Amino acid sequence: MAADRARDLLTGTLLFVIALVWIGFILTTIPDSPGSPSSARTFPLASGIALAVLSAVLLAGAIFRTSPLQAKKAAPALDALDWRGIAATFGFLAVYILLLKLTGFLIGTVVALAAFLYLMLGKRSPWLLIGYPVGFAVAVWLILGKLLAVYLPQGELINLF
Amino acid sequence: MDIFLTALAASLSWQALLGTFFGALVGLIFGAIPGLTYSMALAMVLPITFSMSHTAAIAMLLGTYIGGMTGGAVSAILIGVPGTPSAAATVLDGEVMAKQGKASIAIGIATIAGCVGGILSLIVMLVSVDALARVAISFGPAEITALVVFGLSTICGLAGGSLVKGLIGGVIGLMLMNIGQDPIDGVPRFTFGTTAMLQGVDLLVAMIGLFAVPHVVTVFATYWRGKEMRIEAGNVRTELPSWRLLLSQRWNFLRSAAIGTVVGAIPGTGGPIAAFLAYDQAKRWSKHPETFGKGEVSGVVAPEASNHAVTGGAMIPLIGLGIPGDPATAIILGGLLIHGIQPGPLLFMEKPDVIMSIYLLFVLAYVVTALIQLFGVRAFVKALRVPPHLMAVGILVMCVIGSFAIRNSLFDVGVMGLVGFVAYWLIKGGIPATPILLGLVLGPTLEREARTAMIMSEGSPAVFVESYTALLFWALALVILGSQLITMMRSRNQGSKKAAA
Amino acid sequence: MRLTRTTATTFRLFGAAAAAGLLLSLPSPAHAEFPEKTIEMTTLFGGPAQTISQVLADLMSKNIGQPVITVSRPGGGGAIGYTFLQSAAPDGYSIVFSSNSISTVYYQGNLPFNYSALAPVAQIGMEVPVLAVRADSGWKDLKALQDAGKASGKKLRVGVSGLGTFTHLASAALFNRLGLQVVYIPYGEGRAPAELLGGRIDAALQWASQFAPHVKAGTINVLCMTSKEKVDLPVDTVTCDSAGAKGLDLTIWRGIHAPKDTPPAVIAKLEASIKQAVESPDFKKAGDNLGFSPLFKSAKDFGAMVAENDKEIGELMTELGINKKKK
Numbered sequence: 001m002a003a004d005r006a007r008d009l010l011t012g013t014l015l016f017v018i019a020l021v022w023i024g025f026i027l028t029t030i031p032d033s034p035g036s037p038s039s040a041r042t043f044p045l046a047s048g049i050a051l052a053v054l055s056a057v058l059l060a061g062a063i064f065r066t067s068p069l070q071a072k073k074a075a076p077a078l079d080a081l082d083w084r085g086i087a088a089t090f091g092f093l094a095v096y097i098l099l100l101k102l103t104g105f106l107i108g109t110v111v112a113l114a115a116f117l118y119l120m121l122g123k124r125s126p127w128l129l130i131g132y133p134v135g136f137a138v139a140v141w142l143i144l145g146k147l148l149a150v151y152l153p154q155g156e157l158i159n160l161f
Numbered sequence: 162m163d164i165f166l167t168a169l170a171a172s173l174s175w176q177a178l179l180g181t182f183f184g185a186l187v188g189l190i191f192g193a194i195p196g197l198t199y200s201m202a203l204a205m206v207l208p209i210t211f212s213m214s215h216t217a218a219i220a221m222l223l224g225t226y227i228g229g230m231t232g233g234a235v236s237a238i239l240i241g242v243p244g245t246p247s248a249a250a251t252v253l254d255g256e257v258m259a260k261q262g263k264a265s266i267a268i269g270i271a272t273i274a275g276c277v278g279g280i281l282s283l284i285v286m287l288v289s290v291d292a293l294a295r296v297a298i299s300f301g302p303a304e305i306t307a308l309v310v311f312g313l314s315t316i317c318g319l320a321g322g323s324l325v326k327g328l329i330g331g332v333i334g335l336m337l338m339n340i341g342q343d344p345i346d347g348v349p350r351f352t353f354g355t356t357a358m359l360q361g362v363d364l365l366v367a368m369i370g371l372f373a374v375p376h377v378v379t380v381f382a383t384y385w386r387g388k389e390m391r392i393e394a395g396n397v398r399t400e401l402p403s404w405r406l407l408l409s410q411r412w413n414f415l416r417s418a419a420i421g422t423v424v425g426a427i428p429g430t431g432g433p434i435a436a437f438l439a440y441d442q443a444k445r446w447s448k449h450p451e452t453f454g455k456g457e458v459s460g461v462v463a464p465e466a467s468n469h470a471v472t473g474g475a476m477i478p479l480i481g482l483g484i485p486g487d488p489a490t491a492i493i494l495g496g497l498l499i500h501g502i503q504p505g506p507l508l509f510m511e512k513p514d515v516i517m518s519i520y521l522l523f524v525l526a527y528v529v530t531a532l533i534q535l536f537g538v539r540a541f542v543k544a545l546r547v548p549p550h551l552m553a554v555g556i557l558v559m560c561v562i563g564s565f566a567i568r569n570s571l572f573d574v575g576v577m578g579l580v581g582f583v584a585y586w587l588i589k590g591g592i593p594a595t596p597i598l599l600g601l602v603l604g605p606t607l608e609r610e611a612r613t614a615m616i617m618s619e620g621s622p623a624v625f626v627e628s629y630t631a632l633l634f635w636a637l638a639l640v641i642l643g644s645q646l647i648t649m650m651r652s653r654n655q656g657s658k659k660a661a662a
Numbered sequence: 663m664r665l666t667r668t669t670a671t672t673f674r675l676f677g678a679a680a681a682a683g684l685l686l687s688l689p690s691p692a693h694a695e696f697p698e699k700t701i702e703m704t705t706l707f708g709g710p711a712q713t714i715s716q717v718l719a720d721l722m723s724k725n726i727g728q729p730v731i732t733v734s735r736p737g738g739g740g741a742i743g744y745t746f747l748q749s750a751a752p753d754g755y756s757i758v759f760s761s762n763s764i765s766t767v768y769y770q771g772n773l774p775f776n777y778s779a780l781a782p783v784a785q786i787g788m789e790v791p792v793l794a795v796r797a798d799s800g801w802k803d804l805k806a807l808q809d810a811g812k813a814s815g816k817k818l819r820v821g822v823s824g825l826g827t828f829t830h831l832a833s834a835a836l837f838n839r840l841g842l843q844v845v846y847i848p849y850g851e852g853r854a855p856a857e858l859l860g861g862r863i864d865a866a867l868q869w870a871s872q873f874a875p876h877v878k879a880g881t882i883n884v885l886c887m888t889s890k891e892k893v894d895l896p897v898d899t900v901t902c903d904s905a906g907a908k909g910l911d912l913t914i915w916r917g918i919h920a921p922k923d924t925p926p927a928v929i930a931k932l933e934a935s936i937k938q939a940v941e942s943p944d945f946k947k948a949g950d951n952l953g954f955s956p957l958f959k960s961a962k963d964f965g966a967m968v969a970e971n972d973k974e975i976g977e978l979m980t981e982l983g984i985n986k987k988k989k
Contacts, residue, residue: 004591007589007590007591008591010590011590011591011592014590015329022336025351026350029350029351030348030350031348036620037615037620037622038611038612038615038616038620039346039348040343040345040346040348040350042612043335043339043604043607043608043611043612044336044339044350044351047332047335047336047339047604048336050328050332051329051332051333051336054325054328054329054332055329057325058325058326058329061325078589081382081385081386082378082382084381084382084385085378085379085380085381085382085385086378086585088378088381089374089377089378089381089557089581090578090581090582092554092557093557093561093574093578093581094578096557096558096561097561097571097574097575097578100561100565100571100574101571105562109558112558113554113558116554117551117554120381121384121550121551121554132551136555136558140558140559140562143190144190144194144197144562148187148190148191148205149205149731150197150201150205150562150566151565151566151569151733152562152565152566153565153571204708204712204716204734207713207716208716208717208719208720211716211717211720211948297856298856298859298860299860300860301857301860301862302849302862341737341738342737342738342739342772344824345824345825345848346824346825346826346848347739347770347772347824347825347826349772356738356741356742356745356772356773356774357742357745359737359738359741359742359772360737360738360742361737428852428853428856429853478856482855482856482859482875482876483855483872483874483875483876484852484853484855484856485852488708491708491709491852492708492712492713495709495710495712495713495952496713498710498713498871498951498952499713499717499948499951499952500951501951503871503874503875504875505874505875505876505878505879506875506876506879506881507875507878507879508875568734568735568736568737568742569733569734569735570735570737570742609849613847613848613849616845616846616847616848617819617845617847617862617863619817619845
């Protein structure tokens, strides 16, 4: 239960701070329209306050908790492999978006997929390294891009087809 | 009778059948890929229908609409990412069923539930199009606000362990949708003065980030830990649900279809709210509510029957009044208008044959969609044999394509990644994902309708309690919230008693 | 509304994968004539406007020799699409299906540039909003509404598409001329008939086609149209100008713009293709069914009209106190 409590303390604190920043941001950047009962501010402000209150309740609950409220198992803390999962996913997304912007869908997808399989997942089989990226990209390009006319990203530097 | 036979002949012509088939197929593909929705599929097939006969055009549009609604369940069940927001509630039990090796049963029953729900909604439409159209009209901004709050109250049932965390999830969903241009007077919010940020957070983009990204991160971590669960070829059975199973769900079918039809008829609400309401009700009426979220068949039937019934419900104001309730039906309306068919009260008198063929094609679309889906189950579940980590990379690519295609904007792809990043930490922090989605889906409607109501009443909040319809939904929301609080108090008392003992 | 790119060519879907393979454009000689590849028409909104853009793209594809496709770039009241186009390569392969929204979104302060940052190609048509009321209100003409509004002393509730949008401006211009106190209720397009029939608003200014079935059914009356000249609409009515709102002339224009430095020869080519499409019987028929009036204007005339219209909208928004560009 200790981990569960620590987790709630951390989540509650973080969300409370976010709520305060959010509210501050609204008060400084979104214009108020005096006289009218609801404006562009009303809803963001209401949700900001709601988040502040709810996260305060969560915090209070974690601080004053004497008996285990839920019989839920605490999530294990993040280990190195979790971090690697996060880095891999968001690293892939960042590189892939950049490639799409520069080289368009076909080249971008093949390069990003092959690189990910080789570098991150440690695949060495040439069949997989070439077959999967090329097969997947061409299939998506043909079925979605050509047949169903879904608009796929176009490259700014080079474009195949 | 003559009219019926002429319409039947027209509906079963090869052009109409082909139109339905292609429409349904395109719809299924768009529906199954997160980010690509039936609205997009409809916009895409619309120009193709320009040169067709009106029967074939209607067949293709309805096939696409209905196929698109059905496709959403496939990805919800197989990879835990809803193909459309309407299928979000299907993830709750569908994904668990797939992990238990029952993916084909889940897809099978989702398909059948959808087909039954859709056809039930058509029957409701047949007998009461006038009455329900009047009900639909009676829903103004104040009533829709109350309905949306009632929809949000289902967070209580979805929150799992902690109500506070569920509510936090809902509020975070609302907050995400506040970014961008204000829906009423166009004031930029949280845009830092940039034009790109005016686009704000698109619902579909956020949904993909919320469901897919945390899933992918976990799959990779599990793979490196060497604990990846491989589903062996033999474990993926392709059996379809038995008659007995289907019969045991008969009340669930009816209840969920009724909810879906009514919600669908109200302009400006739609599939997601219907699906969540039906799921919540199924859980409340169930003899064993504790099995929900753990692979309960009723938890797949309810949202799927309900969101498909929305299609029939949405046709009520469309056909009866010529009023489209959502972007998808607006495109269908465009397709009808182009062919010189003006839906509305007069259509029933002037062109009863067209009305009849719309009804028949609606049924045809359901039958064809269900058949394609049931034949496809075998192929779908094969996808589960792909090792999860390889599948995960593919999912990431599809997420990027899906979130790009919504508005053809790379900005959205970045937002998808960011929302995914935030969602990962929220889920690690114990905030459940489903309430966040409810906030995302219902937030913009809530703000738009509530503020419109306030403008209408010139600032008097009394507008929200002036009609019986609104009062009814406020009361229902209060009942749900109250019963949740009582249950929590009880379990807390029991918990502390146990601790004392 | 989120819609994606749609093809203008029908054979793609049915052509299966084999035909798709043939679509790959081969490298073309350096001095080939425009167009040598697909032309992208950016659209900004969904609904009827998008359907019209798809019809136009379809017809243009048939006469220009290359596919013209619509690519939806919605958001920010049109700001996203205009911004995309303004920074697109000025080669004629990127065009935008534009409207008065370029002026309204500019004066709302959500677009850093105005119409002059784009090159006009051609006008393709206009839409004339009409003022509708419930039939049981008993108001048969604009005068009756004016009298009833003045007699009751209460504010009239009028439905518009959104605050700061074109229907809001047109309504304001109309009711200011009538001297009536009005609350403007914003809601998405398409809901006007429902709100009107439900009795939650007193009048609505929207596209005629939405009201057509209800006018025929006798539940809604249309009082007048906002153009100065009478045009053919799905519902027959008089002009507001002749019915008591002297001098009212506000219509929505729809046309095509290209990036600023697009070569004149390319614009001329596009203009010719649009002319042929707009003046075809197919376009006329689609327009009739959708409640849209086809009207071709050349690049020069179109540009002059847009400039004049922009000035009017700016003045109107200043009058209403929602002009953010006014110093």
